[in-house]
Structure formats: C-alpha cells, structure tokens
Amino acid sequence: MTEWGEFIKLTAYVAALAYCWRIRADHPRPARMRQAWFWLAVSSGLSILRHAYELVGYLADWELDRMSWRQILIVLALLALTWGLVELAAAFRAVGFGLHWRRLDWFWLAAIVVLAVPVVVHRHRLGDANSTIAAMRSLQFLSSILLAVPAALALGLHRISVEMTGGKWATALQWMVAFLVSRLVCLCLLTAVPDSWLVVTLLGWAAPWMFVLAAAERWSVTRAAEKMSDQIFAGANKAS
Amino acid sequence: MNWDQALAQEGSRWREAALRQVDTERLLHGTMRRLERNGLTPAEAMALMGHLLEPLCGKKAAESTMTAASRRCGGLSAHNWRTFVACLSELISSFCGAAAGRLVDQAGLSLELA
Numbered sequence: 288m289t290e291w292g293e294f295i296k297l298t299a300y301v302a303a304l305a306y307c308w309r310i311r312a313d314h315p316r317p318a319r320m321r322q323a324w325f326w327l328a329v330s331s332g333l334s335i336l337r338h339a340y341e342l343v344g345y346l347a348d349w350e351l352d353r354m355s356w357r358q359i360l361i362v363l364a365l366l367a368l369t370w371g372l373v374e375l376a377a378a379f380r381a382v383g384f385g386l387h388w389r390r391l392d393w394f395w396l397a398a399i400v401v402l403a404v405p406v407v408v409h410r411h412r413l414g415d416a417n418s419t420i421a422a423m424r425s426l427q428f429l430s431s432i433l434l435a436v437p438a439a440l441a442l443g444l445h446r447i448s449v450e451m452t453g454g455k456w457a458t459a460l461q462w463m464v465a466f467l468v469s470r471l472v473c474l475c476l477l478t479a480v481p482d483s484w485l486v487v488t489l490l491g492w493a494a495p496w497m498f499v500l501a502a503a504e505r506w507s508v509t510r511a512a513e514k515m516s517d518q519i520f521a522g523a524n525k526a527s
Numbered sequence: 528m529n530w531d532q533a534l535a536q537e538g539s540r541w542r543e544a545a546l547r548q549v550d551t552e553r554l555l556h557g558t559m560r561r562l563e564r565n566g567l568t569p570a571e572a573m574a575l576m577g578h579l580l581e582p583l584c585g586k587k588a589a590e591s592t593m594t595a596a597s598r599r600c601g602g603l604s605a606h607n608w609r610t611f612v613a614c615l616s617e618l619i620s621s622f623c624g625a626a627a628g629r630l631v632d633q634a635g636l637s638l639e640l641a
Contacts, residue, residue: 310624313624313625313626314620314621314624314625315620315625318620318621319621320621320622320624378622381621382591382595382618382621382622383595384588384591384622450587450588451584451585451586451587451588452585452586452587453581453585453586454581454582454583454584454585454586454589455582455583455584456583456584456585456588456622456623508584508624508626508627509624509626509627510626511582511583512583512623512626512627512629512630513626513629513630515541515542515579515630515634516626516629516630516633516634519630519633519634519637
C-alpha cells in the first residue's frame with residue numbers, strides 16, 4: 288500500500304511538472320510569473336526524485352538511515368516551492384492584487400501557526416527523526432517548519448483569488464491553497480493524532496493531485512485564450 | 528434590456544463563439560448591428576473587453592486591470608484606444624500569460640470605436 292501511495296504521488300508530480308513547464312513558457316522572459324512557474328516546476332521535479340527514491344526504498348526494504356537521505360530532496364523541494372509561491376504572489380502584487388489583508392486573513396495565519404506547533408513538538412513521531420544521521424534529523428526539523436511557510440503563503444493566494452472574483456485563474460489559486468494547507472493538516476494529524484492514519488493516507492495521496500488540478504486550471508486559461516485568439520485572427524484574415 | 532445587460536450578453540456570445548468555432552468577424556458585425564451603433568464608445572468597448580476577460584481572470588481582476596491600463600495610458604479615449612489596448616495586453620500577459628495578452632491585442636484592435 289505504501290508503494291502504491293508513492294506511485295500515485297510520483298505520477299501526480301510528473302503531471303504537475305509537465306503543466307508547470309508549459310505555463311512557464313507562456314510568460315515572456317523577464318516576467319516574475321515565469322520565474323514563479325519555473326520554481327514550481329523545479330519543486331515538482333525534486334518531488335519526483337524524492338518519491339522515486341522512497342518507492343525504491345520501500346521496494347528494496349532499505350533501513351531508516353538510508354531512507355532518511357530523502358530529507359535533502361524534501362527540504363530542497365520545499366525551498367523551491369516557497370520561492371515559487373513568493374514570486375507568484377509578487378507578480379500579482381505588481382498589478383495590485385493581494386495588497387489588502389482582512390482581519391479574517393490574520394485569523395487564518397494564526398490557525399496555520401497553531402497547526403505547525405504540534406508538528407514541531409511531536410516531530411519525534413515522524414520516521415526520519417529517529418535516524419542516526421544528525422544532519423538528516425536537523426533537515427527533518429527544518430522541513431517541518433518549512434512546510435508551514437508555503438501554507439502561510441497560501442493565505443496570500445487565497446486573498447488574491449477572492450479579489451479576482453471568479454474566473455479560471457482564481458479556481459487555480461484555490462486548488463493551490465487546498466494543496467498547500469492539506470499538506471500541513473496531513474503532517475499535523477500524523478504527529479498529533481496517531482490513530483488518524485487512514486485520513487492522513489488518503490489526504491496525502493490527494494494533496495499532490497490538488498496541485499495538478501491547480502496547474503491544469505491555470506493552463507486552461509492559456510488554452511481558452513489561444514482558442515479565442517485563433518478565432519479572432521481567422522476572422523480578421525478573412526475580412527482582409 | 529439596459530446597456531450593461533446588452534454588453535454582458537454580447538460578451539457571452541463571444542465566449543461561446545470561441546467554443547463553437549464561429550466566424551468572429553461575422554460575430555463582430557452582428558454585435559455592432561445588435562447594439563445598433565456604427566462603433567462603440569471607449570467605455571462600451573472596455574466593458575465588452577471586460578466580459579471577454581471575465582471567464583479567464585475574474586470580474587474584478589478584469590475591471591481593475593483595465594482601470595490600471597487606462598491610468599497608465601493617460602486616460603481612455605477613442606484617440607488612444609490602441610495605446611490602451613497595448614497597456615492592457617501587457618498587464619494581462621504579466622499574470623495571465625502571453626496567450627491572454629495576444630487575445631486582448633486581437634480583440635481590442637478588432638473593435639470599431641466611434
């Protein structure tokens with residue numbers, strides 16, 4: 288079952304990488320949005336490597352220490368994801384979105400911090416915390432904190448999606464928010480509620496697909512625009 | 528039916544046309560005929576562009592981006608419509624991508640302004 292889980296996540300990140308790379312190409316070179324999708328693609332690529340490593344590890348029945356080297360990939364993927372989200376929010380802020388936070392947003396930010404606390408406090412319950420390699424234990428601690436940062440950034444994306452008032456892009460942002468928050472919820476349950484393995488497993492499988500849906504929805508903006516554009520171009524050519 | 532509703536209806540027609548592979552030039556003439564004008568005023572053209580962009584980036588995003596583009600090109604008039612379209616295209620492409628920017632360019636420049 289664990290192997291299947293890894294395979295499901297691996298497939299999701301392959302799909303996400305394909306979408307992110309296409310979306311990146313839809314933005315002109317100096318654009319921050321291009322940078323954002325580049326880093327999201329990098330994060331997806333690193334997640335592919337991480338889940339491929341874990342899949343091989345589970346199939347070959349590696350011992351904990353050898354498995355714990357995955358923390359390098361986890362931390363790098365989280366850093367790339369965080370940077371991608373920062374660039375994404377900055378691109379929106381440059382055109383005036385996400386500048387005004389409401390009181391409710393601060394409440395949600397506090398909720399994210401509350402969710403992150405049990406992850407840090409009970410991190411010894413996570414597998415790699417028992418690795419004999421000190422560096423991997425440190426990285427595992429870092430990844431617990433780093434997971435909360437994208438979840439906090441998701442609040443900014445949520446505010447932007449509300450300000451946009453509908454449209455495909457806003458739907459894409461909402462899927463991204465769901466992806467980022469569900470991962471933190473998942474880790475919080477895993478550490479604080481030991482009996483929640485079924486919910487954690489299902490949510491853990493679903494989370495990467497939420498990212499795929501976010502990227503697919505954003506890609507549909509490009510596809511719809513191209514389709515409409517082709518029609519107008521064809522009409523103009525016919526008229527001339 | 529008031530002017531706003533008429534424009535909203537025309538915007539929906541444009542969006543559906545893209546899905547049904549309808550001849551856009553014929554659609555544009557139809558729009559003009561239905562709106563009973565020889566050309567649109569800049570504000571009306573902007574409203575029509577707003578309805579075209581709405582399904583892609585949302586109502587408020589389309590409105591505020593058009594306001595920003597209008598401010599950037601020094602106010603909106605029939606005289607500087609092309610400049611406005613160029614500004615809008617640049618702003619839209621910065622967060623919706625180059626394809627959406629091209630759509631703004633082509634749709635904006637195909638509109639006849641009075």
